[in-house]
Amino acid sequence: MYFWNEVKEGLIIAFRAIRTNKVRSVLTTLGIVIGIVSVTLMATAIEGVNRAFDKSAAAFGPDVMYIEKWPWVSNEDWSTFRNRPDLKVEYADRIERQATLLNAVAPVMNTRRSLKYADKQMEMALITGTTASYISASGNSEIDGRFFSEEEATGGRPVCVIGAVVAENLFPTEDPIGKTIRVAGFPYTVLGVFEKQGGLFGQFTSDTRVFIPIHSFQSNFGGRRYVMVQVRASSMSVLEDAKIEVEGIMRSLRKAQPGMPSDFSINQQELLTQTFGPISLVISAIGLFITSLSLFVGGIGIMNIMFVSVTERTKEIGIRKAIGAKRRTILLQFLVEAAALCLIGGIIGLMFAFPLSLIVDKVLPTAMPISVVFIAIAISLTVGVVSGFLPAYRAAKMDPVEALRYE
């Protein structure tokens, strides 16, 4: 009760002081406003980067494994991988036959070719040859139309499924399904369009790719190419066991002796998140640190003005002490004033930061996290209390006799 009376009195005094020194208060608060705007916008941008990263990583599918000659991430010298034998398309059938924990297995070959439809062209699109299993072997099944069937794939039919960006480029106004596009001159009829995925790792999303049956791919673009086998575990819970199973099957295919290292790599989304997660954390931390410097400068402004305020009001402090204000009361009064200044700055900062975050959202899909709002308010209060403490302490320990004599 007593404490709240003091806080209330402190607030009344604070708002009266802020009103009396309008220009000064506005200028001081501006430092906090700018600080809060930059910190919250930074946090919003970081949120955007993280979302983009998560989305990109999700495009790989959390339960999908990519069996390849090369690892995605490695600290070892590249020459250890260079001499590994290439993977073969047939591995896919062998794995599919032996595995028990897999949902689907699909061989994948890639090349880059130009696309053409009527007068529209697209250079160096990623052409992927695969089997009908691809749709269940990848984490990506949102499709408008349909994927090609087993018969179409094995029969080497000239059909294709295109990514959302390919569709936008070649068919800005038309419905692509049923139309025939030319891939490096070869005609392919569009059966379906993948939904847009977005993300940072462009070529791994379906957006800019054209999927065609693998037999057609081999006959039109050549069979001696880098092959990877994409497999998907039947559920997340068996992912680890599935990985062990796939590794065993691959080793027997490769006739690897026990104790020998495997001469292939099993890549997963997890590898990327494990590798880039810490990097993005460090970048976030540095970004927040740099922007929080501006908040620090704002805090120094508050401290400066509070020192001025304390000196100006020496007489008032003397009066209050003479009629019974304790040290703690005076300390609280000035802390409340500094905190109120900062809190106002923080709230104004948020009011500016929110529309600005909507602009950021246009460039980098994001949203100001709700937690940022509360953290920003907590931080501005903390800045107020911390930067108000020294001036308030000076006021609190003033000798009442000296203070009363001050003119």
Place this chain on the structure above:
Amino acid sequence: MNIIELKNITKVYDMGAAQQVAALQGVDLVIGKNEYVAIMGPSGSGKSTLMNIIGCLDTPTSGQYLFNGVNVSEMDDNNLARIRNKEIGFVFQTFNLLARSDSLHNVELPLIYAGISSTERKERARRTLEHVGLGDRGHHKPNELSGGQRQRVAVARALVTNPSIILADEPTGNLDSRTGEEIMGLFEDLHSQGNTIILVTHEAEIAEHAHRVVRVRDGKVESDDVIPEAKRKRYAVKRAS
């Protein structure tokens, strides 16, 4: 019962470089309930230091100060603040009101520090302002009041906590003589209502209102006389009721 008992009080100020000024050199003084005492002395006599110690704004270098039988000479800041708040009502020469607050808030202030609830505070502040004849000036700020009215607000602020003593330091020093007389009349009223009043002044005319005059010189009590009733000054004061 004695309210104030000073026993061999000294106060030495360190002026740096091993220089010391002895403002009080062994003061003994006893003031009882419902006394009206004037402390007189020329400037530099130590009367301000004595007032600060009596008012618990400062602590003595040595000696014992009993306030209502409690030793306050060794109290810490917080306890001194509590005594100042509850037991002492200050009236200053320069009024020392908070310039930005209206009369009611100025009078209410000691009650805030005493932790009294808002409704009771407002009621007591209003009643006390009425008591000093300013019932209609509650929402005026100090700069909207005359000197005499400001001093009345200050007296109301001193009275509002029902303190054991009212300690007035040159209360008429910044007022013209007519207004000064009115304030002295107010003190006479307060004394007749049972308040204990200590008046610090260098003006003999003002001191003559008191019932007892303590003269201080060179940090010591020079004389301590009771003024016979016949010699006391009295003013008939008209107050708004």
